Amino acid sequence: MAYKRQIDRLPIIPADAQEFNVTCHYCIVGCGYKAYTWPINRQGGTAPDENKFGEDLSRQQYQDAEAWYAPSMYNIVRQNGRDVHLVVKPDVNCVVNSGLGSVRGARMAENRPSRVTGTQLQRIGDPLVWRNGTWQPTSWDDALDLVARVTARVITEGSEDDLVVSMFDHGGSAGGYENTWGTGKLYFGAMKVKNARIHNRPAYNSEVHSSRDMGVDELNYAYEDYQLTDTIFIVGANPMETQTNLFLNHMVKGLQNGARMVVVDPRRTLTVASAEQFAGKENVLHLAINEGTDLALLNALFTHIADQGWVDREFIEKSTFRDGVAVRQDAAHPASLGSFEHALEAVRMSVEEAAGICSVPAADIVKAAEWIAKPHDDGSRRKCVTAYEKGVIWGNDNYRTVGALVNIALATGNIGREGGGCCRLGGHQEGYFRPSDAHVGRPAEYVDQFLIRGLGAVHHIWACDHYKTTLNASEFKRVHKRRADMVKDAIDAAAGRSREEVVDAIMGAIRMGGLFVVDVDIIHSQIGQNAHVILPACEANEMNLTSMNGERRLRLSERYMDPWGNSRPDCLIAAGIARHMERVLREMGHGEYADRFKGFDWQTEEDAFMDGYHQANPEVTYERLRAMGNNGVQEPVVGFENGRLVGTTRLYTDGRFTRHGREDGKALFCAGAWRGWQAPGKAREKASHRFWINNVRANIFWQNQFLDQKNEFVQDRYPHPFVEMHPDDMVELGINPGDLVEIVNENGVTQGMAYPMPTLKRNTVAMVFGSPAGSQGNVVNPGVNELVLPDYKHTWGNIRKIADATPETRAISFKSHEVAL
Amino acid sequence: MKCNRMVDVGRRQFLRGGFVGAAGAAASAVLPAEAARARGLARVAYPSTRLANIRDLKVNEPMDIAYPDADSPGVLLKLGRPVEGGVGPDGDIVAFSVLCPHKGWLLSYSAGDRTLNCPGHHSRFDCEAGGQQIWGHATQNLPQFLLRVDDKGDIHAEGVDELIYGRLSNVLEA
Ligand code: FES
Numbered sequence: 001m002a003y004k005r006q007i008d009r010l011p012i013i014p015a016d017a018q019e020f021n022v023t024c025h026y027c028i029v030g031c032g033y034k035a036y037t038w039p040i041n042r043q044g045g046t047a048p049d050e051n052k053f054g055e056d057l058s059r060q061q062y063q064d065a066e067a068w069y070a071p072s073m074y075n076i077v078r079q080n081g082r083d084v085h086l087v088v089k090p091d092v093n094c095v096v097n098s099g100l101g102s103v104r105g106a107r108m109a110e111n112r113p114s115r116v117t118g119t120q121l122q123r124i125g126d127p128l129v130w131r132n133g134t135w136q137p138t139s140w141d142d143a144l145d146l147v148a149r150v151t152a153r154v155i156t157e158g159s160e161d162d163l164v165v166s167m168f169d170h171g172g173s174a175g176g177y178e179n180t181w182g183t184g185k186l187y188f189g190a191m192k193v194k195n196a197r198i199h200n201r202p203a204y205n206s207e208v209h210s211s212r213d214m215g216v217d218e219l220n221y222a223y224e225d226y227q228l229t230d231t232i233f234i235v236g237a238n239p240m241e242t243q244t245n246l247f248l249n250h251m252v253k254g255l256q257n258g259a260r261m262v263v264v265d266p267r268r269t270l271t272v273a274s275a276e277q278f279a280g281k282e283n284v285l286h287l288a289i290n291e292g293t294d295l296a297l298l299n300a301l302f303t304h305i306a307d308q309g310w311v312d313r314e315f316i317e318k319s320t321f322r323d324g325v326a327v328r329q330d331a332a333h334p335a336s337l338g339s340f341e342h343a344l345e346a347v348r349m350s351v352e353e354a355a356g357i358c359s360v361p362a363a364d365i366v367k368a369a370e371w372i373a374k375p376h377d378d379g380s381r382r383k384c385v386t387a388y389e390k391g392v393i394w395g396n397d398n399y400r401t402v403g404a405l406v407n408i409a410l411a412t413g414n415i416g417r418e419g420g421g422c423c424r425l426g427g428h429q430e431g432y433f434r435p436s437d438a439h440v441g442r443p444a445e446y447v448d449q450f451l452i453r454g455l456g457a458v459h460h461i462w463a464c465d466h467y468k469t470t471l472n473a474s475e476f477k478r479v480h481k482r483r484a485d486m487v488k489d490a491i492d493a494a495a496g497r498s499r500e501e502v503v504d505a506i507m508g509a510i511r512m513g514g515l516f517v518v519d520v521d522i523i524h525s526q527i528g529q530n531a532h533v534i535l536p537a538c539e540a541n542e543m544n545l546t547s548m549n550g551e552r553r554l555r556l557s558e559r560y561m562d563p564w565g566n567s568r569p570d571c572l573i574a575a576g577i578a579r580h581m582e583r584v585l586r587e588m589g590h591g592e593y594a595d596r597f598k599g600f601d602w603q604t605e606e607d608a609f610m611d612g613y614h615q616a617n618p619e620v621t622y623e624r625l626r627a628m629g630n631n632g633v634q635e636p637v638v639g640f641e642n643g644r645l646v647g648t649t650r651l652y653t654d655g656r657f658t659r660h661g662r663e664d665g666k667a668l669f670c671a672g673a674w675r676g677w678q679a680p681g682k683a684r685e686k687a688s689h690r691f692w693i694n695n696v697r698a699n700i701f702w703q704n705q706f707l708d709q710k711n712e713f714v715q716d717r718y719p720h721p722f723v724e725m726h727p728d729d730m731v732e733l734g735i736n737p738g739d740l741v742e743i744v745n746e747n748g749v750t751q752g753m754a755y756p757m758p759t760l761k762r763n764t765v766a767m768v769f770g771s772p773a774g775s776q777g778n779v780v781n782p783g784v785n786e787l788v789l790p791d792y793k794h795t796w797g798n799i800r801k802i803a804d805a806t807p808e809t810r811a812i813s814f815k816s817h818e819v820a821l
Numbered sequence: 822m823k824c825n826r827m828v829d830v831g832r833r834q835f836l837r838g839g840f841v842g843a844a845g846a847a848a849s850a851v852l853p854a855e856a857a858r859a860r861g862l863a864r865v866a867y868p869s870t871r872l873a874n875i876r877d878l879k880v881n882e883p884m885d886i887a888y889p890d891a892d893s894p895g896v897l898l899k900l901g902r903p904v905e906g907g908v909g910p911d912g913d914i915v916a917f918s919v920l921c922p923h924k925g926w927l928l929s930y931s932a933g934d935r936t937l938n939c940p941g942h943h944s945r946f947d948c949e950a951g952g953q954q955i956w957g958h959a960t961q962n963l964p965q966f967l968l969r970v971d972d973k974g975d976i977h978a979e980g981v982d983e984l985i986y987g988r989l990s991n992v993l994e995a
Binding site for chain 1: 864865892893905922923924925926927929931933934936938939940941942943944945947949951952953954955956957958959960961962963964965981982984986987988989990991992993994995
């Protein structure tokens with residue numbers, strides 16, 4: 001049964017409702033929304049002077065109306081201790097989305113916790129401590145005291161290397177400049193924790209090392225470049241699905257302005273299908289390469305473009321390194337870096353050879369090269385904007401493949417210019433401000449294996465759920481649970497004893513191989529099942545939060561409601577841990593060590609912002625950001641004039657490249673030749689299983705699935721994680737739509753619901769990534785690249801039916817996702 | 822399919838209002854006086870509106886209608902097999918709003934796979950699954966009109982299960 005809310009009227013926003021700036025905190029695009037709140041006992045009226053929009057609401061509103069909002073955009077929440085009406089709706093004046101809402105962001109209001117409407121009651125409102133066999137609610141002081149005592153014992157009896165930290169590094173949902181600073185100041189300032197990892201991967205590292213080593217920051221353009229370009233070149237990304245309003249509001253406008261699109265993806269995605277509708281099939285080229293062969297294709301494109309002379313000589317001479325090898329290949333650099341000629345010689349690959357490796361027609365590779373780089377008939381340079389994401393980042397040979405993309409953009413002079421750019425599309429927004437992480441080292445520790453090997457004594461987890469977002473997840477879960485259970489058993493055995501005795505018992509279990517786990521999250525997550533202390537955090541808009549989007553657009557997303565229950569901003573939780581660490585260390589007689597934990601006396605998130613980001617960017621304050629509204633300012637901020645912050649539309653317009661830290665300001669080319677499967681075990685696994693298990697995202701819940709596991713609209717659509725298969729494969733295996741299936745290989749097992757998808761190639765599967773109900777990471781082998789970047793995308797397995805369709809799965813639509821106009 | 826073009830004409834008219842005057846002739850519905858009573862009720866009171874007679878419907882040929890009033894365009898369908906919310910002797914007659922609950926563009930019917938599709942941003946809805954959004958940007962499934970068939974075979978619309986795009990009360994109120 002299609003889920004219907006049975007809501008047929010909504011309260012009208014009164015003319016005097018309070019208005020707040022909101023940046024959607026789910027995905028990287030950061031669409032602008034406006035939040036309106038007003039007292040519970042009133043509403044506006046239909047007459048123009050009675051409502052916020054000055055519209056006659058007794059009449060039907062037409063297409064793209066500002067004055068309409070859906071039931072999902074409404075809720076009743078707490079504000080300053082009182083229940084208020086809340087509407088959160090897309091902002092027509094925000095240049096990012098121009099009033100478009102996404103299926104995620106337009107549910108922000110509904111995904112707020114509410115005691116009145118009963119939404120998101122899964123949110124945690126109190127600190128919880130493992131006691132008497134379960135998690136018991138307690139005070140902040142009690143919970144933080146236990147965290148500090150165990151952590152202090154561990155780092156003083158051993159070292160800070162025994163403290164393992166998993167923490168977000170991004171903005172938007174969790175993260176943001178306030179919270180990355182709070183956690184960063186604690187773990188990289190007061191302490192120098194090196195066994196750290198980031199929310200979606202098993203080490204503390206960049207996802208785009210090579211781009212940065214080449215001097216090119218991965219977010220270097222402006223979204224408007226898509227409207228100013230000749231060609232949009234997309235590799236391993238699916239923006240219609242995952243950066244929806246970037247696609248609709250910028251890429252589509254580019255296509256309508258006459259741009260063409262090249263998409264490299266083994267799968268026919270909705271980006272391809274939708275671009276064909278908007279631009280015409282003849283203006284969209286889809287290169288459906290074999291999985292993992294991007295590097296061969298890109299090197300052939302680079303070679304062909306160079307051999308044809310379609311390069312920007314002047315740019316290469318002026319802005320790139322001209323003298324052979326600049327950086328040798330070594331343990332920290334999976335390819336050497338240097339001049340254009342050095343790279344060309346190393347990566348040379350003919351179109352024919354690439355066509356064979358990638359299984360795409362040679363003519364299509366030539367056509368792509370022409371669309372990307374062949375000068376116009378009048379001799380003028382062709383503009384091309386390049387975008388990539390997880391298909392490359394979590395793909396085969398990350399370092400060299402990202403480098404190969406940047407090579408093409410540099411050679412054609414397409415960075416730092418209008419209509420150019422070579423950027424990742426991104427997942428979350430960014431919002432990174434931390435003390436140096438140089439002590440972490442490169443390659444960084446493979447933290448999930450470190451834990452599996454029985455190392456580490458305390459694990460602090462911040463808005464990460466390895467259960468859903470790691471590779472080799474089956475083994476990780478087994479070991480993590482076993483080690484955490486040892487500590488739980490010790491706590492249970494010490495029930496009723498003093499705090500000191502309980503801490504002694506915990507330390508005893510740790511010495512036997514146990515792991516003490518502290519989980520900071522907004523919900524009780526899956527890895528949180530192993531936690532001994534759970535600390536409730538709040539989300540953006542329950543606190544003020546600053547982040548920047550995929551074109552470095554910095555906004556302040558304002559607090560319009562109270563944190564749920566007794567939850568707190570992460571930065572203030574970090575400050576609380578620091579203050580308790582200081583006290584406990586002093587009590588233990590480590591006065592000097594204790595002193596390092598000073599400087600956390602923040603009362604608000606704004607204090608954390610001023611202590612961190614503001615110190616490095618003295619122009620930027622909350623007040624000034626508030627004044628800049630939903631359009632904010634593009635980083636870096638370079639001044640403050642006439643009451644407005646002055647930003648930077650695109651990076652490197654002066655032709656000087658700086659991300660690698662080289663004083664000469666010269667960009668480097670990457671000499672990364674094609675070398676087949678890079679990560680260990682991939683070739684063998686492919687040879688011994690029928691199906692390639694691709695992991696993919698879905699617009700309906702990507703980046704907010706943790707909330708949507710309790711959202712009826714979403715659960716109704718996908719009651720189980722989807723496993724898309726070619727219908728002929730399903731028939732062969734006797735699988736019907738909606739049947740529950742298992743994916744099996746040597747690494748583990750996961751499960752989902754079969755969904756026929758005729759546009760897939762045979763013997764491939766597209767399974768949703770990171771589902772709480774079926775982790776694709778279970779079947780991914782531990783193989784990573786030299787810098788510990790996971791190759792999640794390449795997994796092979798066999799498929800087995802485990803059950804007939806359930807009443808829920810039987811009732812859903814299994815029709816093609818492609819529009820039929 | 823012809824109806825795609827037809828709806829396109831409809832869209833232009835809808836943009837300037839008065840959609841039903843041209844394309845929705847079948848829905849010369851009587852607008853009941855009770856509509857004004859909506860204010861203050863927990864759920865609005867819906868008019869009962871005759872949309873058509875079963876004899877007027879052909880399998881898989883969409884009929885333009887409007888409900889609960891002339892400014893809310895919809896589609897009446899006989900799908901040929903029993904479906905969610907279907908009425909009539911075959912349980913196969915359904916009606917939906919054709920205003921996309923994303924940004925209010927007018928949906929077009931694809932007879933090939935019995936879906937309603939949006940030219941705006943490519944959302945689509947399954948007429949055989951209660952208007953479930955197959956893929957798209959809307960945060961709700963397609964509003965379906967509650968139908969009743971009387972002894973004479975007249976099909977009446979008597980309610981709506983989701984908020985219709987462009988109105989904050991399904992039955993407009995002064
Ligand atoms: S209006 Fe229908 S998809 Fe946007």
